[in-house]
Amino acid sequence: MGNFVLQDLMAAGPIMRTVSLPRGRQTLHTMPTSAGYEIRADVSYDWDGRRRGLAPFTVLQHTIGGRGNLRYETRTMQLKPGETLLLLIPHNHRYWLEKGDRWEFFWMSMNGEEALRIHRSILAITGPVLHLQPVTIDRLASCCHRLVTGGETPGAASAIAYEAAMVLYDDVFGSHPTYAQEYRALQHVLEHIEGHLDQRLTVADLADVAGLSRAHFSRIFAASEGLPPAEFVLQKRLRRAAKLLTKTADMPVKEVAALCGFDDPNYFSKVFRRLYGTNPSDFRTSGMYASLTAAPRHEVN
DNA sequence: GGCATAAGCAGAGGTCGCGA
């Protein structure tokens, strides 16, 4: 697909596909949900980011011609040809078409923790409107075309969506050494958190790992991951605890707490209840974990 | 004995404004 360009996608005419694949046993970290190329001229085209359900996903939409409108939190702007829209849902935004306007675009929607994490990192730096290089647009158009016409298995579809996420990553971070450095620092912190969940993890320690001051680290971490660092660590610990509780029926709750970095089982019980709505022992016996969508109410991606 | 709940408190965390 090396020579695929945007014109090839447009040549096929308006087309879209909702990617609905059977759930595999393993959760894929990047999964497309829909893709397509459209020319819209009707005011019924109107999406509100707060009314599209609670399951998180992202929308990547490149404007080929015409124009669209975007309200992002309190700011309102127009999307012109050559501009690419990146949005996380749910979120306080709306994009729509005004009467008499025309909007030609291609888009890809995807979910999965890796897609969400990468797109959130990009959004934290660039905001929702991106100005990508022509070669990036062509590669994204190629991904979109292959999603619409192929990607029949979960693995194949996931690979295409992941490629699209990486193409975007290269464009944004590859051309901005400072952004790349910051991204790598946060990656290092995330790895540090994963490897030390059973130990004391203060925000000051994590800021040291990132090589930043506590206040600045807290600021960029929250912008990148969608949660302040302490809350992020807490949710990671509670997810690990939930898994341990259901997988190790003989392990005392206080031992599960200790393995997840909670020195005090009483405190563990308190925060566990806050997140899951029930105490650890009831959670274990009720089989709640299986009924959850593999995540607590406020998911850490 | 193991665990949950509640109250109280110290210190850590989040966030803002400001300056370099």
Add this chain to the structure above:
DNA sequence: TCGCGACCTCTGCTTATGCC
């Protein structure tokens, strides 16, 4: 862009008590 200090909020811990 980043660090620093200040201020307010809330987390994390201790202790006491009660239930199974």
